[in-house]
Amino acid sequence: MSDLIVGISDIKVSNNPADVIITYALGSCIAIIVYDPLVKVGGLLHYMLPESALDQNKAGVNPEMFADTGIPILFKTCYKLGAEKKRMIVKAAGGASILDDTNFFRIGQKNIMAMRKIFWKNNVLIDKEDTGLNYNRTVRLEISTGKVFVRSSGGEMKEL
Amino acid sequence: MKIVDRILKSINTIPAFPETGNKVAQLLRKPDYSVNEVANVIKYDPSITANILKMANSAYFGPRHKITNINDAVVYLGQQNLLRAIQTAGVSKYYKKGASGYFDRVTDLWEHSVAVALMSQIISRKITGQEDTTLYTAALLHDVGKIIMGEFVRDSLTKIAELVSSKNISFLEAEEIILGINHADLGGKIATYWKFPAEIRDAISFHHRPDLLEKEEKTMPWIVYIADQFCLMLGVGGGVDGLSYRAVSEVLPKFNLRMKDLEMSMVLLSDDLNHAKELISII
Numbered sequence: 305m306s307d308l309i310v311g312i313s314d315i316k317v318s319n320n321p322a323d324v325i326i327t328y329a330l331g332s333c334i335a336i337i338v339y340d341p342l343v344k345v346g347g348l349l350h351y352m353l354p355e356s357a358l359d360q361n362k363a364g365v366n367p368e369m370f371a372d373t374g375i376p377i378l379f380k381t382c383y384k385l386g387a388e389k390k391r392m393i394v395k396a397a398g399g400a401s402i403l404d405d406t407n408f409f410r411i412g413q414k415n416i417m418a419m420r421k422i423f424w425k426n427n428v429l430i431d432k433e434d435t436g437l438n439y440n441r442t443v444r445l446e447i448s449t450g451k452v453f454v455r456s457s458g459g460e461m462k463e464l
Numbered sequence: 465m466k467i468v469d470r471i472l473k474s475i476n477t478i479p480a481f482p483e484t485g486n487k488v489a490q491l492l493r494k495p496d497y498s499v500n501e502v503a504n505v506i507k508y509d510p511s512i513t514a515n516i517l518k519m520a521n522s523a524y525f526g527p528r529h530k531i532t533n534i535n536d537a538v539v540y541l542g543q544q545n546l547l548r549a550i551q552t553a554g555v556s557k558y559y560k561k562g563a564s565g566y567f568d569r570v571t572d573l574w575e576h577s578v579a580v581a582l583m584s585q586i587i588s589r590k591i592t593g594q595e596d597t598t599l600y601t602a603a604l605l606h607d608v609g610k611i612i613m614g615e616f617v618r619d620s621l622t623k624i625a626e627l628v629s630s631k632n633i634s635f636l637e638a639e640e641i642i643l644g645i646n647h648a649d650l651g652g653k654i655a656t657y658w659k660f661p662a663e664i665r666d667a668i669s670f671h672h673r674p675d676l677l678e679k680e681e682k683t684m685p686w687i688v689y690i691a692d693q694f695c696l697m698l699g700v701g702g703g704v705d706g707l708s709y710r711a712v713s714e715v716l717p718k719f720n721l722r723m724k725d726l727e728m729s730m731v732l733l734s735d736d737l738n739h740a741k742e743l744i745s746i747i
Binding site: 312313328329330331332333352353358359362369400401402403409410411412438439440456457 | 632634693696697698699700701702703704705706707708709710711723724726727728730731734
């Protein structure tokens, strides 16, 4: 079994049943996890910020940094391995915020809104999500089963 | 003995802070210092010497050819970077054991500390137009209290976590309620024990609540605060305390910052982190 580690602003996609895709330490960032159970293709995107309009040059070099440029790449990379949109299960985790988060430092909330907007526009339903609140999360996706596990900082691994 | 007294007593078990940084800083203030004099002070401390060579060759400082001796490193790095490299090398040895109780991995606290130090320079450039070596040191040391608090937090984690989750209490406040002191105040006391100047001490003590520091004109605690919050949000070296800290709403208007500026700082930080692997790998 090999672990594929997804860094910040990064994507990993696999159809190898021996693989487990992992991302550590999601704070306000969000992990989008997709899986097609028929062909057993899965992928994980760890994006940092909601909109590529912030820095177009950066988005050109590292589109995985932003929700609006990263999410399409995640889906397209899975399609190349035979996944189909209608079968894909979509889950999300992360988007934490600091306490009494009012009008500022709202990156966690903005990241959640960005993903919802993109999925809504593209008629994609989010099957499960563990977002918001104020702790870090680690996420694992098993390619053989499509099972997703989330661990909060200091807590136990739970299936999402 | 009360827990807080045991915590305070542990400060005396920490070895003295290496003098190298101060000595070099004093030398550099002389108008006629020589590279040899500076190099000799550094060579006196073998662990700092080895780490400086490693750092001087890192992509963050970006040399065009390999630097193999301290004299070349002194010339190449220049005053500001040299002081930063010495402080980074000096601080790293206290973080070798990490702060279990807060973190899963031994290297988490160090990674977080380096990230906050790099972020403090990005924010400083944005706010004041320049970098600041003293701020860098303060940012690198902001969580130094955790190296002692770790074991005490581990023993009382259930109680602390219960307070945090049930009563809208920050992790910092919960530490104080359960253990009698929080990691920021404790860090300030360690800075005093190491004879750091008051501005570094205050930046450490008030890094979660810069609004409580009466000397309002001081910007250092505020910049450390912003840098720390953003590294927590980015998930760099996040621990059991997660993001359970108070948002201090004055910070954006105080420095005339827009949300967009802060998002841009995160982009810059992720570039810096990619270039700073050697800084992180020295422990």
